[in-house]
Amino acid sequence: MVRVMVVDDHPIWREGVARDLTERDIEIVATAPDGAAAVRIARAVRPDVVLMDLQLPELSGAEATAAIREALPDTRVLVLSASTEHGHVLEAVRAGASGYLVKSAGMEELVDAIDRTARGQAVFSPGLAGLVLGEYRRLESEGPDEPRLTPRETEVLRLVAKGLTARAIATRLTLSHRTVENHVQNSLRKLQLTNRVELTRYAIERGLDADE
Template sequence: MVRVMVVDDHPIWREGVARDLAERGVDVVATAPDGAAAVRIAPATRPDVVLMDLQLPQLSGAEATARIRAALPDTRVLVLSASAEHGDVLGAVRAGASGYLVKSAGLDELVDAVTRTAAGQAVFSPGLAGLVLGEYRRLEGVGPDEPRLTPRETEVLRLVAKGLTARAIASRLTLSHRTVENHVQNSLRKLQLANRVELTRYAIEQGLDTDD
């Protein structure tokens, strides 16, 4: 069961999200009304995922994200915000957020995003992934001589960039789940990336999420 802390300064929204997640089998271990409270509560409750609003009193969501990630490296932050402004999205990712959803997301999408974030995936609302993760060439400096992936590895990587799970990719390409995982691991090794979050960043930065 995924352990989650919900951080939002609007009580009705905060408690509503917590209740909806709990009804879907998510273990809501805490809620917090502002960024400062979230930073205090997180070490005591050690959630797998912090569902973080950005516009918070006392301490912004981005600053709270950075502090929580520094104190709890294994805890991931998924931003849930009304804002889709480019600066807000980029700021959240730079602070250490693993993903970003706008509040118009449905409950099924939210539960899926929380689960995938806990599993180490990067999750973004449609239209935001290319914007945010495309910055990583500039921010991290990708070298010009990168290893070549096979056509099948590139095909799998394109679907990873679109946000599909390994099982969904296997179904789409009529492959076994193990084969898809092998392609993912080969890509990680060739590109010298640590995990699926970094692989997703690379894929979207290469524009693979825009291909049909």
């Protein structure tokens, strides 16, 4: 059973979606009314999928998405928004969302999207997938920029460069061993490196092993 958290600042919509998903055998582990609460609650309940609205108080949906993805690399975010503006879609994807569904979608479409998101697939409402693909192609055509690591990934990379093991890094940063390994794997993927030796060399070449 997929474990889902629903984030929306409209209580009737939030509770209605949670109830309808529960009736379809999806486990709702939590709900949240704003972006800051979403990040805090997600860290506690560790859902498989966060169903995220974009227009939220405290933190925006995109900001909350980025924070959740950094704290919980195994948790995926599916945006469910009334907006079809291209800027909102691209902002969500850049923040780490796995997909984007408009609120006009039917419940069966939403259930299918949640299931596919939990299995690691990218899910977009019709017409939006082409937009996202076009943006990726545009970025590729501009040439490779220096990959952007999250602050936490950079922090882990700095300790890797100092020679600490994953378990030592986990202890130093008060993280789980698995979370540290996820950060390392994410960094390897972003930097297009194959192993820890190459990752360490990359970090040392950029002076990340120096004391701050």
